[in-house]
Amino acid sequence: MTTDLAKLATDIAAGNRRALARAITLVESGRGDHRADALTLLDTLGTTQQALRIGLSGTPGVGKSTFIESFGLMLTGMGKRVAVLAVDPSSARSGGSILGDKTRMEQLSRDPLAFIRPSPSQTQLGGVARRTRDAVALCEAAGFDIVLIETVGVGQSETMVAQMADLFVLLLAPAGGDELQGVKRGIMEIADLVLVNKADGDLKAQASRTCADYAGALRLMRKRAQDPDGFPKALTVSALENNGLTGAWEAMQTLSDWRRDNHIWATTRAAQARYWFHEEVRLQLLARLAEDASLRAKLAQLEQAVTDGATSPAAAAASVIATLDS
Amino acid sequence: MTTDLAKLATDIAAGNRRALARAITLVESGRGDHRADALTLLDTLGTTQQALRIGLSGTPGVGKSTFIESFGLMLTGMGKRVAVLAVDPSSARSGGSILGDKTRMEQLSRDPLAFIRPSPSQTQLGGVARRTRDAVALCEAAGFDIVLIETVGVGQSETMVAQMADLFVLLLAPAGGDELQGVKRGIMEIADLVLVNKADGDLKAQASRTCADYAGALRLMRKRAQDPDGFPKALTVSALENNGLTGAWEAMQTLSDWRRDNHIWATTRAAQARYWFHEEVRLQLLARLAEDASLRAKLAQLEQAVTDGATSPAAAAASVIATLDS
Numbered sequence: 001m002t003t004d005l006a007k008l009a010t011d012i013a014a015g016n017r018r019a020l021a022r023a024i025t026l027v028e029s030g031r032g033d034h035r036a037d038a039l040t041l042l043d044t045l046g047t048t049q050q051a052l053r054i055g056l057s058g059t060p061g062v063g064k065s066t067f068i069e070s071f072g073l074m075l076t077g078m079g080k081r082v083a084v085l086a087v088d089p090s091s092a093r094s095g096g097s098i099l100g101d102k103t104r105m106e107q108l109s110r111d112p113l114a115f116i117r118p119s120p121s122q123t124q125l126g127g128v129a130r131r132t133r134d135a136v137a138l139c140e141a142a143g144f145d146i147v148l149i150e151t152v153g154v155g156q157s158e159t160m161v162a163q164m165a166d167l168f169v170l171l172l173a174p175a176g177g178d179e180l181q182g183v184k185r186g187i188m189e190i191a192d193l194v195l196v197n198k199a200d201g202d203l204k205a206q207a208s209r210t211c212a213d214y215a216g217a218l219r220l221m222r223k224r225a226q227d228p229d230g231f232p233k234a235l236t237v238s239a240l241e242n243n244g245l246t247g248a249w250e251a252m253q254t255l256s257d258w259r260r261d262n263h264i265w266a267t268t269r270a271a272q273a274r275y276w277f278h279e280e281v282r283l284q285l286l287a288r289l290a291e292d293a294s295l296r297a298k299l300a301q302l303e304q305a306v307t308d309g310a311t312s313p314a315a316a317a318a319s320v321i322a323t324l325d326s
Numbered sequence: 327m328t329t330d331l332a333k334l335a336t337d338i339a340a341g342n343r344r345a346l347a348r349a350i351t352l353v354e355s356g357r358g359d360h361r362a363d364a365l366t367l368l369d370t371l372g373t374t375q376q377a378l379r380i381g382l383s384g385t386p387g388v389g390k391s392t393f394i395e396s397f398g399l400m401l402t403g404m405g406k407r408v409a410v411l412a413v414d415p416s417s418a419r420s421g422g423s424i425l426g427d428k429t430r431m432e433q434l435s436r437d438p439l440a441f442i443r444p445s446p447s448q449t450q451l452g453g454v455a456r457r458t459r460d461a462v463a464l465c466e467a468a469g470f471d472i473v474l475i476e477t478v479g480v481g482q483s484e485t486m487v488a489q490m491a492d493l494f495v496l497l498l499a500p501a502g503g504d505e506l507q508g509v510k511r512g513i514m515e516i517a518d519l520v521l522v523n524k525a526d527g528d529l530k531a532q533a534s535r536t537c538a539d540y541a542g543a544l545r546l547m548r549k550r551a552q553d554p555d556g557f558p559k560a561l562t563v564s565a566l567e568n569n570g571l572t573g574a575w576e577a578m579q580t581l582s583d584w585r586r587d588n589h590i591w592a593t594t595r596a597a598q599a600r601y602w603f604h605e606e607v608r609l610q611l612l613a614r615l616a617e618d619a620s621l622r623a624k625l626a627q628l629e630q631a632v633t634d635g636a637t638s639p640a641a642a643a644a645s646v647i648a649t650l651d652s
Contacts, residue, residue, distance in 0.1 A: 277628065306603045317603055317606030321607070
């Protein structure tokens, strides 16, 4: 390992935010040599330090930034170090969000106990997942107590984030049962905590009704092994008026404490690591196939044949594998 | 192709049920030469004939068999040919269900227009998926109008079946909002139609309330591109008293017609074929890796290291790929 990498590791472990930012840029790089350095760095830092990883999802308009700002400041007010990672595979299109994030969380971004890092433009989800996982690991190595992983709540990114978070929070806005909430169906499956924001002013009553609707919907679903009694839970909050935030934080602690006490925390993290191992093997195998131009062409041609129903998926796959043996 | 295979193909196309049963046994075989024959047979039969593929999920006790018996007899009564495939990865454990199925659907199993095939004992989901996909293709080639793919509603098998069905039906029993329905959360995501069974006798009112609960829960979720207005829908039925079955069938037809008219049917099938192509490439690649004993040992050892947090998923995967190059 280069002395430069060794110093970077030491600086990160010492909680140097500039070093952390540099390391994240390194893990985000597509260059092969950068990737090798990133892996060395991550293995040097190890996984001994653990933060509470909170996945947070909410569609635009639910007041996600306001919530993160208020919730984050409440946590730093308790002396906790908070890192915010924004995951947005679509940011390639809505590139503005990259600059946006910090300005949307003005106070928090200036808080010495906080670190905010938006997602870089990425088109391929596999790349976003790897980058985010590495960034989370770096934030833990840098000694942050809480890592908030924010997603936009419309894509596949939620399930991906759920595979790297200790608990998952869904943020909603008040709405009638018939109004479209724009909640991707899969998110109901992974939510540990549903927070109905904007429970203030004219929307207060509406927020309570929405909260009751979701509490009812959650009761219709089977309790998971990782749920203590009363979870998944639905609560109302007002990020604007700082109402319900401590209650939400208490619920998150109750849940994470219970999971720690019942050995679910550790087993979940181990299962997540295995999941990403197999995911990485798959990704790297496919990447290796893609290196071969003729094979890449064959894959595309076979995919078309399968799409047209000209050949069966199994037969097409078999002929891909056959080319590997030749 | 052997004359035997050619004859088998002709017999299947002619709608010979014994030939169909033999072919399914062939696709279920783990033997390499059988697998090769199966692929030849499937490619010979092609994919020109299409049935309406209905995924049906419901936990034990909701009256699934009674529903399939009544619903199936209603369809055969309309002169439709109905195939029922039971998918149960757990049947390795509850082996009884294999004999069970036919006795649970006495009349339908004797109906010349019907064909019932339970899942063989299988432990690995990948194997179950391939086998079921092949069996569905064989039933379509045999000219069945409707293929019912039944799952137990407790495992991952639902999402797998959803990837090979044209529409997905969730069967429920009447229950209070606070009672556990045992519905796996993911199923709410893929359900096109929720049927609350046992809407008869003392449970009638309870069934209506349960139906309303689920209708409400479905309204909280975002409408999908493949949903016309009013879908996903929740209805009450009584398989015992043959109530609501025609209504349920009408809803399924409305949905499938709409999807046909809006070119969603064809594009969905094409997307499913692509999904299974990539899934097969993945499975067959991993199978090939597993052939190498030393590599298999390395994979197991690395998985353990990842589980223990001794190495990162990415680094572990990289060293797997490295062994392939050496």
